Amino acid sequence: MNGAVATTYLESTTGRQTVTVGEQTGPIASKGVIGMACLIMAESAIFAIFVVAYLYYSGKDLSGPTPRQVLEWPILNSICLLSSSATITLALRSLRRGATKRFSVWWFVTIALGAYFLLGTGREWQHLIHDKGLTIQTNLFGTTFYSLVGLHASHVVVGLLALSIVMAFAITGLVKKEHAERVHVLGLYWHFVDVVWIVVFTVVYVIGR
């Protein structure tokens, strides 16, 4: 591979592609955004199946406890997770402007809010398992509740791990303005996790209860 070719090759694999639409040339969404959109499509289908199972089995338990007896609305938890969508947007806005310090602060707040959510879910599960005796084996409610909420929580864990990696880079000063596009793609995943929580909340704590 000679030098000139290598350069064009590298250019074509990084950053935005320009794509001809009709006679005009303009950028469409970057590869990262489209790739993340694909992942979100696939993930949505997985969540959809778990939601269908939850709704299908809702109220069909052969034994207790029922959702109404044991579930409480995780209001504070939900507020934390949903507001983390706002803080990550603020973090990205700072990064695009080149304010890396401010970016780190908002990014840290996002991680803290996500971690608090996870902690809240853990406390809820501990309460349900220890005090109410509801496990995944107890009845259909236990089966569907722990798997749907657990599936979401596992996505929060993955998200937090990814956010923490970016945090580590930010602390060492490696996240700069030019990385805004990549960080934005990760942000899309975090927004997705938050939106799924709205669905899970509605299904589990509103419709299912």
Added chain:
Amino acid sequence: MSPAIRTGDVGGTLPLVSKAETEKSFFDSIHSWLVTVDHKKLGLMYIMYGLFFLLIAGIEATLMRIQLAFPNNHFLSPQFFNQLFTVHGTTMVFFVGMPLVFGFANYLVPLMIGARDLAFPRLNAFGFWLSALGGVLLYFSFIGGEGMAGAGSAPDIGWFAYAPLTGKAFSKGHSTDYWILGLMVSGFGSIATAANVFTTILCMRCRGMTLSKMPLLAWLNLVMSGMVLLAVSPLTAAQIMLLLDRFAGSHFFDTQAGGSATLWMHFFWIFGHPEVYILIIPAFAFASEIIPVFSRKAIFGYPAMVGATVAIGFVSVSVWAHHMFTIGMTSASNTFFAISTMMVGIPTGIKIFNWLGTMWGGKLRFDTPMLFCIAFLFQFLIAGLTGIMLGAAPFNWQLNDSYFVVAHFHFTLVGGFLTMIFAAVYYWFPKATGRRFSETLGKWHFWLFVLGFHMTFDTMHIPGILGMPRRIYTYEAGRGWGVLNLIVTLGVLFQAIGILIFVFNLLRSARKGPPAGNDPWDAWTLEWATSSPPPEFNFAEIPTVKSRRPLWDIKHPTDPDWKYE
């Protein structure tokens, strides 16, 4: 054969292999394949992986057919027979079909849209190795998945693994777990590669290639990868549930605790039916590229082809319960799924007429790839017709789970999908290897395979209508199925010889075939503009296209396509 086309215009004139590369040792070359992120190498590995498992699944099918050739036969034990049909079906769909689909998508899509690689090359390698691991996991169950004493070890649950048979109580040992994990892991690989292909087609087209100027193969692979994203994930979800049932004691498909076996059926077929279209749409894609070249005409009705493909994609996600008419659904459901199933016939019919319209008045050349395309048109038409018969709920009540169904889906997957895989392998073989295959052996393969295929699968409809259920390991004499089953089994012999000729032809021609040149078929899409085999970077200079047939424009500067499109 090959008109002198100036590759410098679009493709590269750089040397294919530098001198240092030709002197590499054997282990260096193995190493370069193991660590590669090049879409062409990964594509070829996918294809070789699929063809390897095709041979294994073919041997499994042959064993089953020997067992069924005569009534009261004792060639195989009932347990082993159950394992064979499970592993045969699973292998053909997940470790033959999917790797071949993604192999061709990998190899061809970047070349045809004028890109240097897929959007995410490393993700691509990751996807391939995950898929490869899935196949290893499934077959490892033969030695690793200890079962009940004497019951052997491979999964014996059927390829759609209905509950409650898959529950811990009825599937002891770990063979079922290997089945679940193997499919799940390869499913992750499929989702990764589908996302990759989807992004590549949307973001990496060369200058001038608008969506309406893309080769049909790229369009159809775009639809296929979108369907993989939406269809394979539900299977993954259902398998997570099944794993939870088996390991954590949950009750998703446990009927004794109020769980539902029917829900598994729904979840499985929400994946299972779109999956059939995921396999057949790439077959359509090959037909849409090969038939025009060998008819010496541009494809007939390009926008209708694109529209029909997108329509098939949409309709195919709302037909799944036609696999479940016999479980007793409401008449509203029966009606809905019967009608939606028959609606698939409309866009598919449009496609068949468009291919015929392409051939109509063309200057047909009957080389091996074209022969397979013509067989595909006939065979897929029959497959579609029996599909519409089975889509009628009352007819289905009579014939579901009979050999009629087995004959029907083998017509779609062998007569449709596999036939077009042969066409595609022959068509792009000169591009991938730089050498020509033996046309004589190709024709022997074609005629033997088609003869054997029709002996086996035409005949197989009849015992089905006579009431022979699928998945029985033997049957009594005097039912009137004996002679028919013998003919079905004899057909396998011809198919097997055909496939052995195919393998021999590929292996020999890859080393000793005459040089093919860059454009042996006088074709029109971008992959023929670069050298054979293409250099690692595909195109020295990214091409600019003005029409759907960029090479036609170069070869006929006075009469280019873009004046008329």
